[in-house]
Amino acid sequence: MAKQELSIGALGKLTGTKVETIRFYEKIGILPAPARTAGNYRSYGHDHVRRLTFVRRVRDLGFPLETVRAMLDLADQPDRPCGEVDALVVEQLGEVERKIADLERLRDELDRLAHQCRRGGRVADCRIIEALSPHHEDGRCCP
Amino acid sequence: MAKQELSIGALGKLTGTKVETIRFYEKIGILPAPARTAGNYRSYGHDHVRRLTFVRRVRDLGFPLETVRAMLDLADQPDRPCGEVDALVVEQLGEVERKIADLERLRDELDRLAHQCRRGGRVADCRIIEALSPHHEDGRCCP
DNA sequence: ATGGACCTTGGAGTTACTACAGGGTCAAGA
DNA sequence: TCTTGACCCTGTAGTAACTCCAAGGTCCAT
Numbered sequence: 001m002a003k004q005e006l007s008i009g010a011l012g013k014l015t016g017t018k019v020e021t022i023r024f025y026e027k028i029g030i031l032p033a034p035a036r037t038a039g040n041y042r043s044y045g046h047d048h049v050r051r052l053t054f055v056r057r058v059r060d061l062g063f064p065l066e067t068v069r070a071m072l073d074l075a076d077q078p079d080r081p082c083g084e085v086d087a088l089v090v091e092q093l094g095e096v097e098r099k100i101a102d103l104e105r106l107r108d109e110l111d112r113l114a115h116q117c118r119r120g121g122r123v124a125d126c127r128i129i130e131a132l133s134p135h136h137e138d139g140r141c142c143p
Numbered sequence: 144m145a146k147q148e149l150s151i152g153a154l155g156k157l158t159g160t161k162v163e164t165i166r167f168y169e170k171i172g173i174l175p176a177p178a179r180t181a182g183n184y185r186s187y188g189h190d191h192v193r194r195l196t197f198v199r200r201v202r203d204l205g206f207p208l209e210t211v212r213a214m215l216d217l218a219d220q221p222d223r224p225c226g227e228v229d230a231l232v233v234e235q236l237g238e239v240e241r242k243i244a245d246l247e248r249l250r251d252e253l254d255r256l257a258h259q260c261r262r263g264g265r266v267a268d269c270r271i272i273e274a275l276s277p278h279h280e281d282g283r284c285c286p
Numbered sequence: 287a288t289g290g291a292c293c294t295t296g297g298a299g300t301t302a303c304t305a306c307a308g309g310g311t312c313a314a315g316a
Numbered sequence: 317t318c319t320t321g322a323c324c325c326t327g328t329a330g331t332a333a334c335t336c337c338a339a340g341g342t343c344c345a346t
Contacts, residue, residue: 009292014277019293020335028333039342041293050276057245057275062205065333071271074256078269082260089260093253100246102200103239110236113217117225117232126221128214132200133193134157152323162324163304171302182311184324208302 005035006044015052022052030055030069061099067092105131148178149187158195165195173198173212204242210235248274 012019025031031052035043051072058068070088109131155162168174174195178186194215201211213231217223252274 007292018335021333023295024334037342039293041342050272053277054272054275058249059333060205061242061245061249062203075269075272086257086260089253089257093250093257096246096250096253099204100243100250102204103243103246106201106204107236107239107243110232110239114229114232114236117229126218129193129197129218132197134196150324161304164302166326167303180311182324184311202302 004045006049008042008044011044011048011052014049015056017052017056025052025055028065030065030072063095102132147188149192151185151187154187154191154195157192158199160195160199168195168198171208173208173215206238245275 006014008019008022011017012022022031026033031048034045034048037043055068055072058071059065071092074085074088106128109128113126113128149157151162151165154160155165165174169176174191176185177188177191180186198211198215201214202208214235217228217231249271252271256269256271
């Protein structure tokens with residue numbers, strides 16, 4: 001394998017992705033088919049590393065592959081008319097901000113639990129469910 | 144159905160969950176089986192609303208059901224010895240903080256795209272992939 | 287030149303839902 | 317009172333996104 005080029009196993013290790021998942025992404029068109037060596041091994045370059053890293057992280061944030069695909073399209077054809085793109089961007093921006101808000105509440109409660117734990121030896125009152133309960137997203141309480 | 148009590152459809156609407164998903168959560172023990180009416184309809188109370196809302200949001204943030212289960216256990220038996228709990232809390236705290244960092248980078252790039260869009264009419268350069276690429280998590284560039 | 291690590295394809299299994307099919311419940315209107 | 321449409325029940329089958337395995341080929345260090 002030429003320098004700068006990676007085997008599928010090396011790419012997997014670098015990006016924390018299972019080899020089978022990489023082949024799966026190739027089959028469904030998320031990752032472009034890479035060049036092959038004389039022995040028919042897949043040979044990946046730096047663009048693949050960046051693209052796969054992006055895909056894995058967006059998936060890990062709870063977005064479906066359909067959304068990943070839309071974001072990749074944004075990067076692949078950046079000269080599309082704005083109207084098309086704007087709706088997607090605004091929609092995803094809303095999603096992202098909602099997720100950040102939820103994660104911050106989760107973080108605060110986990111933080112509180114960690115401190116409480118170290119002092120008391122017990123987790124006396126755990127309010128983790130309340131951290132992500134209905135009355136946090138709107139003013140309504142007890143439907 | 145008594146006041147304060149919800150049918151499965153009402154619970155679904157309130158929490159943005161498909162009816163089938165609620166029944167699925169009951170089957171695998173994520174949601175406790177609710178009381179039944181005379182006609183064998185499931186009848187949910189406020190605790191179910193809170194619990195299901197929590198489950199849906201944690202899932203939406205990209206955590207597997209196994210993690211949701213562990214967090215629910217934390218809430219269900221809060222008087223467990225600290226050692227058991229601490230490892231979980233610290234681990235999840237790390238996960239949560241990593242996700243927040245990634246989402247903030249994604250938000251910044253989407254924000255930039257939205258503004259660029261409004262001025263130029265085209266998305267000239269989209270750096271959304273770079274927003275979540277390898278060199279952001281450590282100092283390494285170009286493997 | 288050979289054994290072990292790694293690659294190939296293809297197909298089956300897992301997780302977390304999601305969508306029927308076939309039938310029962312219920313409240314409102316004729 | 318009867319009916320009709322919206323809702324509920326169980327159970328099974330299908331989907332999305334992986335994950336694992338079998339049977340075999342490649343590569344390279346000893």
